[in-house]
Amino acid sequence: MTALDLTGRCFGRLRVIRREGSKHSFSGRPLPLWRCLCDPALGGCGAEHLATSGNLLKGSTRSCGCLRRELMRVNAAERLADGRIGGKRIEPDPALFDETLRRYCAGELSSREAAAALGFSRETFFRRLREVGQHQERRPSHGKGRL
Numbered sequence: 001m002t003a004l005d006l007t008g009r010c011f012g013r014l015r016v017i018r019r020e021g022s023k024h025s026f027s028g029r030p031l032p033l034w035r036c037l038c039d040p041a042l043g044g045c046g047a048e049h050l051a052t053s054g055n056l057l058k059g060s061t062r063s064c065g066c067l068r069r070e071l072m073r074v075n076a077a078e079r080l081a082d083g084r085i086g087g088k089r090i091e092p093d094p095a096l097f098d099e100t101l102r103r104y105c106a107g108e109l110s111s112r113e114a115a116a117a118l119g120f121s122r123e124t125f126f127r128r129l130r131e132v133g134q135h136q137e138r139r140p141s142h143g144k145g146r147l
């Protein structure tokens with residue numbers, strides 16, 4: 001088996017700088033390791049990373065890890081749109097929340113409009129309504145205590 005020289009080759013954001021030893025696979029076979037630069041010219045972050053020939057050639061290693069971190073940030077941004085991020089809730093401006101709630105309860109806004117105003121999905125909006133205990137069914141019969 002001839003050792004493939006990957007020096008200078010680019011894989012995703014990684015540019016191979018030099019060979020740097022080997023690690024052993026589960027079967028005991030030596031896997032050549034390569035010191036790579038997560039090259040800013042390739043969209044990388046400038047960090048160095050060690051990768052095996054196999055992972056580089058298969059395309060499973062394409063950055064020092066920053067690419068994966070960025071993808072996770074994109075997912076987080078999608079969760080944020082639902083009013084949640086990493087299990088932590090994003091609170092809308094309380095004044096906006098109260099005002100939107102008031103207008104929803106007064107029938108000025110549909111649940112879709114109210115949710116959109118707060119940057120929530122309707123599901124999240126209804127959940128928040130239940131939490132603040134102001135979820136009122138807009139029924140004609142509603143009118144407890146009416147004289």
Ligand SMILES: [Zn+2]
Pocket residue numbers: 013038044045046047063064065066067
């Ligand atoms: Zn990187």
